[in-house]
Amino acid sequence: MTERDAIHQYLTALSKYLARLEKAAADDVIREIESHIYDALEQQEIDGDPVDAKAILAGFGDPRDLAAGYVEHMLEGKAPPKGFKAIQRVKKGATRGLFAVTALLGFGFSLVLLVTGVAKIFEPDLVGLWTTESANSVMMGMRHTPDGASELLGWWIVPIALGLGLGFAYWTKRILWILKGKL
Amino acid sequence: MENHTEMNAKWDVQLRKGTLELVILAALKERTLYGLELLGLLHGLETMAITEGTLYPLMDRLKRDGVVDANWQQEGQSKPRKYYQLSEQGKRKLTELTLRWRKSVEDIEKLLNSPGPQPISQKGK
Numbered sequence: 001m002t003e004r005d006a007i008h009q010y011l012t013a014l015s016k017y018l019a020r021l022e023k024a025a026a027d028d029v030i031r032e033i034e035s036h037i038y039d040a041l042e043q044q045e046i047d048g049d050p051v052d053a054k055a056i057l058a059g060f061g062d063p064r065d066l067a068a069g070y071v072e073h074m075l076e077g078k079a080p081p082k083g084f085k086a087i088q089r090v091k092k093g094a095t096r097g098l099f100a101v102t103a104l105l106g107f108g109f110s111l112v113l114l115v116t117g118v119a120k121i122f123e124p125d126l127v128g129l130w131t132t133e134s135a136n137s138v139m140m141g142m143r144h145t146p147d148g149a150s151e152l153l154g155w156w157i158v159p160i161a162l163g164l165g166l167g168f169a170y171w172t173k174r175i176l177w178i179l180k181g182k183l
Numbered sequence: 184m185e186n187h188t189e190m191n192a193k194w195d196v197q198l199r200k201g202t203l204e205l206v207i208l209a210a211l212k213e214r215t216l217y218g219l220e221l222l223g224l225l226h227g228l229e230t231m232a233i234t235e236g237t238l239y240p241l242m243d244r245l246k247r248d249g250v251v252d253a254n255w256q257q258e259g260q261s262k263p264r265k266y267y268q269l270s271e272q273g274k275r276k277l278t279e280l281t282l283r284w285r286k287s288v289e290d291i292e293k294l295l296n297s298p299g300p301q302p303i304s305q306k307g308k
Contacts, residue, residue: 032218032265033239039219039262061236069240073247 003053007037010057017067021074029070033060099179106172110165117161129153195230205284206231207245208269208277217264218242242267250276 011030018026040056060066120127128151153160199206210216210224222238225231245251250273257263269277297303 029239029243031263033235035262035264036218036235036239039264043219056235059235060239061234066236066240069236070243073240073244 003041003051006053006057007034010037010060010063013063014067017064018070020071025074033066095179099176102172102175102179106168106175110168110172113161113165113168117158117165120155120158120161124155127157129157198230199233202284203233203237203241204245204250205277205280207241208250208273208280211251211267211269211273212277215266215268217266219264221267245273249273 011034014033015026015030018029021029037053037056041051041053044051044056116127130151206225207221210221216224218235218239221242222233222235225233225238242251242253246253246267249270251267252270252273253265253267255263256266293303
């Protein structure tokens, strides 16, 4: 790639990233930087240094970052582009939806576990965790002992269900607290 | 030695962040310069070596803030160049920032010259 090609490529990339600015403002930026690059090249020649466009371009950094340096302050205080508010609304709506679903599932599951744990104490025959003989399915809940199934946990289901239930409730609360911060 | 150099470089970067505007205004005091000249001037000073990528967006912001004026000029056959100079507002700002800078240096000097455990005298110099 010749020196000119490298410069052209850099300026083309820069103008792409400056597209958010008004054309006159973007053109002025490009013109000034182009003028600097050719001036600096000329100076290299006069000084008898090897002509190296890449070294000069390196001083300007990545065209995207350079453009960001301009765009940042030029667009500061201006109205956000159309569609921006809508995106914020969708984001808020999504967070609200996530909040509701998390609350429902988290506390719902927690409640089921707690009820199971407590119910086992009063109705030990009806509540348990069973597995069928072929061991290809696991059943949990309040029902008559299924035929040919054996109970897995016995009385252990009480502390395990209560512990898991409380754990779920705690983590649901923590997650909801974080999500609330984003609403 | 390597660590020493690295520490100095980090210090220079940190200090420049806060003082860059003063540096640019001071460089343009009673001077009209275009970007490359301004950069060359700063590169001649040990702790002031900023990059093109820092200089140009900053100049644009200073122009928009009204502290520098910029205009394109063409001399003879040469390419047009964008020259910068202080605006009236920029001159006033430079005066104010100069006073603040000198006050900061004075305060730092005072701390450096007043080791503990005695309290630092609150009276002026």
